Amino acid sequence: MDNLSLRVEVTQANKALPVAGLVTMHSGNASGYDPEQDLLYIKPSGMDYDAITPEALVAVRVSSGEVLSSNFRPSVDLPHHLFLYRNLPGIRGVIHTHSNYATAFAAVGRAIPLVLTAIADEFGAEIPCTPYVDNEGEHIGEAILKHRNRAPAILLGNHGVFAWGDSPRSALKAAVMTEDVAKTVFLAMQLGQPHPLSAEEAEKWYDRYQNRYGQ
Numbered sequence: 001m002d003n004l005s006l007r008v009e010v011t012q013a014n015k016a017l018p019v020a021g022l023v024t025m026h027s028g029n030a031s032g033y034d035p036e037q038d039l040l041y042i043k044p045s046g047m048d049y050d051a052i053t054p055e056a057l058v059a060v061r062v063s064s065g066e067v068l069s070s071n072f073r074p075s076v077d078l079p080h081h082l083f084l085y086r087n088l089p090g091i092r093g094v095i096h097t098h099s100n101y102a103t104a105f106a107a108v109g110r111a112i113p114l115v116l117t118a119i120a121d122e123f124g125a126e127i128p129c130t131p132y133v134d135n136e137g138e139h140i141g142e143a144i145l146k147h148r149n150r151a152p153a154i155l156l157g158n159h160g161v162f163a164w165g166d167s168p169r170s171a172l173k174a175a176v177m178t179e180d181v182a183k184t185v186f187l188a189m190q191l192g193q194p195h196p197l198s199a200e201e202a203e204k205w206y207d208r209y210q211n212r213y214g215q
Contacts, residue, residue: 003039006032006168007054010041010093013168014052017097020176023049028097028160029075032168033085035092038063042081044072062086083141084164091164093171098160101182105129106155112182115194119185120205121213122177123151132157153178 013030017023026049031042041057058074060067062085067074075081081094097103105112112127114120119127128151130143144162148154152174153163163174188194197205 002059003034003037003041004054006034007041007057009168010043010057011052011054013093013095013172014043015049016172017095017175018049020172020179022095022097022099022175022179028095028099029077029081030095030168030172031075031081031093033062033092033094035062039068040081040085042078043075044070045075047072079138080140080144080162083138084144084162087141087145088164090166091171093165093168095163095168095171095175096160097163097175097179099175099179099182101186102127102155102161102178103159104186105182106157106159106161109157111155112178112185113194114197114202115185115188116181117197117205118177119181120197120202121209122174122181123153124202124206124210125149125151127151127153127155127178127181129155130157132159 010030010032017028026046029043031040033040038061040060040062044056044058058070058072065082077096084094106129109129111129114126128147128149130147133139133143144154152165161178163171165171165174
């Protein structure tokens with residue numbers, strides 16, 4: 001099988017979505033990109049997560065959008081994944097979800113504010129929210145490019161979440177963290193007005209986490 005290790009990682013990322021509570025039924029997808037082969041691998045449309053295998057993933061040529069031979073149709077979100085790989089240098093994984101707390105912020109058109117050190121660590125800024133855009137053509141991808149900041153995730157107004165990273169695994173982490181901090185911020189809002197972190201303080205946490213944390 002071509003590119004087995006990437007196929008396995010994309011399969012694992014898709015299977016992790018329901019385990020992490022980010023999706024119900026078929027409401028999300030993960031993909032991974034190999035720029036050397038000009039290929040991405042993405043979840044088949046409407047397939048149960050427990051049925052996904054490395055062999056079932058759909059291979060797509062990123063430069064042309066050509067769907068290579070497969071027994072399955074790719075996710076209907078393929079155009080948005082393609083747009084991000086073509087326009088965000090260095091990303092190798094993309095996740096799309098409708099996770100509950102993050103999507104609640106999207107439903108009211110609100111960014112997730114920078115009020116937690118955990119947000120500063122992972123995102124370095126608020127998690128922005130685009131205005132509503134329809135699903136035609138490249139409108140979603142264009143909105144993401146227009147409204148994103150340095151955070152590896154964004155909310156789509158009235159829709160859900162896109163997250164990305166330098167691998168499918170890191171994109172999954174960004175998606176999981178988006179939902180986790182959205183939940184915490186929502187709960188904080190029930191108690192009162194959360195206190196924002198200044199840009200200067202956020203930078204201290206972001207620098208430590210991104211450059212000195214871990215092995």
